[in-house]
Amino acid sequence: MKHFRINKGVAALLLAGGAVFAQPVLADESDTLVIARSMDVNSLDPSRAFCDTCQFYLTAVYETLVTLAPDNKTLVPNLAENWDVNGDFTEFTFHLKDASFSDGSPVEASDVIWTFNRLKNVKGSPSFLMDGLVSAEAVDAKTVKFIVDAPNSEFLNKVSAPYTGIINADVAKGAGASAADDASEADKAESWFLENSAGSGPFMLKTYSPEAELRLARNDAYWGSAPAFAEVVVTQIQDAVGQAQALETGQVDIAMQIDADTAQSIRSPDVVTEVVPSYNFTYIGFIPGAKGMADVLTKDVRQALALAIDYDGMLDFTVGGNGAKQAAPLPNGFPGTAGLKQREQNIEKAKEMLAAAGQSDLKLVAGYPNDNIYGVDFNIMMQKVQQDFAAIGVEMELKPLTWAVWRDELGAGEWPVTAVYYAPDYYGSGQYIAYFGMIEGYPWVKRAGVGKDDLVVNPEEASLYATALASSGADSEAAYTKLGEEMMNDAIIIPLVSPNLVLAHRSDISGVRYSACCNLPLAEISRK
Structure with missing residues (x-):
């Protein structure tokens, strides 16, 4: 049975004011793979890129x-x-x-x-x-x-x-x-990488339009096995419902950010969905170095705020229970996590700690990307945090931002609370210490301290990290467990949801899988 397809070669899918606009074509475009996702690209330069879209783009190129x-x-x-x-x-x-x-x-x-x-x-x-x-x-x-x-x-x-x-x-x-x-x-090459590529992979960059479309072309000179598609188009669709609709109508072949609830609403026999656990997680991060917060967002206050969160309710509120809690900024199933105890809500203790710290009337601002990540709507997630903080008398203003504005304001310490997400770059717990650890010079020390590293540095973590890297097996795992406990005690990074991942694609597409390093290996995908 033939069905109407969208012009994947010109404008696969554009959203404007919630409407879907597409250009039909008569030619068979089975040689083009179209992927729907909300693109979070910060760069296409391999040395600077750091995002989920970047992961599968770089892997392909x-x-x-x-x-x-x-x-x-x-x-x-x-x-x-x-x-x-x-x-x-x-x-x-x-x-x-x-x-x-x-x-x-x-x-x-x-x-x-x-x-x-x-x-x-x-x-x-x-x-x-x-x-x-x-x-x-x-x-x-x-x-x-x-x-x-x-x-x-x-x-x-x-x-x-x-x-x-x-x-x-x-x-x-x-x-x-x-x-x-x-x-x-x-x-001086970052802008060049937005228009060109210089890799050995099965694909090459063709064009990139920020927050609209990323287009790859098959590398016909590829030294390995040729990929199945001559072209891959990643098109911007921000919300899960829009992605599901595009998938059902055949406008896209793969939808990368459909949540489990939305997946259950799909009725098309031409769509395949599979729910799998992931190593991804969303989290809130506290920034004691933000303007006016050095003497306010102390460790005791941060720990009190962590106690205010209803972690079980957060799972239901954001992903309808289709996910898991995560104790520390180490993904469930990674070395060291088996021995960690999950956080639990304790409203009374949180109130006592705030009162002891003299912060019973605390007012905060949360700046975060206005996006849907892994099926988690950040606005919904932060509304839940806002409600939980209100239960202990803390008022928090929500400030959803574009990615560009969020990055600029994050570095300037404009607000003391943010929300972000993380996907693994490889299998191994060390990367989470290297990124989230409160160790001098590490990325989240710079974010949280905003030039005042002494507010957040934890000397114990540097020693434990050295022990973990100098060993393997059980000894290394034990060190990572202790590191997880230390990071929980720091209460800078508070994981909220580890959402299950929905693999959603048209039934004539095969080879779709979740990779802990590479997100979605494009070269493995083909059309039946």
């Missing part, structure tokens, strides 16, 4: 040395055919395959070294992946050796993160990219 198998735990070869690690996890040697970039030039050790140095020195959001890298050398054209400054049992896992995808160094340098020590200032 730039290849990593190793990647994650479908079991979401096992590392398998990618650009590296094999690797060696010394006994104390300080030296890592990779032996490269005979791969080539999209311009036909070979992927060599020099490209790998340049990519990792640039990732480290640009000092973008994913630069923490290269923390501790002190030496990178080419043993020969196809062998590269890295040395880190201290034992790091997660370095292999780190290089499966999509942000470590290897860049064609010569092409990028020609566009103004730099891997030098001063790359954070000298590198």
Whole structure:
């Protein structure tokens, strides 16, 4: 049976005032894959990008040395055919395959070294992946050796993160990219990456229109197995209902952010949905360094606010129970989480702690992205937090923002509460310490302290993190459990919901799966 399809080659789907506009075509466009999602792109530069959309884009365009198998735990070869690690996890040697970039030039050790140095020195959001890298050398054209400054049992896992995808160094340098020590200032290539790509992956960037459309074209010179689709179009549809409607009518092939409740409302026999647990989570973050908050948002006050939240009710309120609670900023199922005790609401204790701190009439402002992430509407989520805080006498003003404004105001400390989300970059708990840990120089210390790191730094965490990275197995897991407990005690990052993930696609699409490193592996998807 034939059905009407949308013009995927020109304007797959645009939303304006809640209406859907599309241009019909007569030609068969089965060679194009259309994906609906609310795009959260902050950059398309591999060294600066840091978002869910970025994950599957970078995975499709730039290849990593190793990647994650479908079991979401096992590392398998990618650009590296094999690797060696010394006994104390300080030296890592990779032996490269005979791969080539999209311009036909070979992927060599020099490209790998340049990519990792640039990732480290640009000092973008994913630069923490290269923390501790002190030496990178080419043993020969196809062998590269890295040395880190201290034992790091997660370095292999780190290089499966999509942000470590290897860049064609010569092409990028020609566009103004730099891997030098001063790359954070000298590198001028970010805007170039919004219009071009320089990877070895099965796809290349075709066009990008911010908050509208991301379009990929098949790399016809790809050295590996060719992907099934000549073109992939990611089109902006912000809400779950809109995505579901587009999926049911055949306007899109895959919808990435349908929540479980919306999935139950889909009646089309041409749509397949599967609900699976995820490692993703949404959270609120406290910012004691925000303007006027240094003597207000103390640890006792933060802990009281954490006690005010109705975590069970939050699950029902946001995702209709289709998810899980999460104790610390370590995803359920990751090393160290089995021994953590879930947070529980305690209104009376919260009130007592606020009174003891002299903050019974506390007034806060929460600035957060106005978006729907993993089927969680952030406005609904924050309304629930607002209600829970009101139960202990805390007034909180909600300030939904565009992503661009949110990023600017976050760095300036404009408000003391925010809400964000996190998806894993690889399988391993170390990344959460490197991002959320209250360790000097780490990303969330800078966010929460806003230049006053002493407000939030927890010296115990640095020692525990070193222990975790210097060990493996049970010893490492025990250290991560203690780190989780410390981060819970800090009460800076408060996970609210770990939503189940809905895989939703047309019935003629196969190969759709959830990846803990790469979100949605586009090269594995085909049409039946």
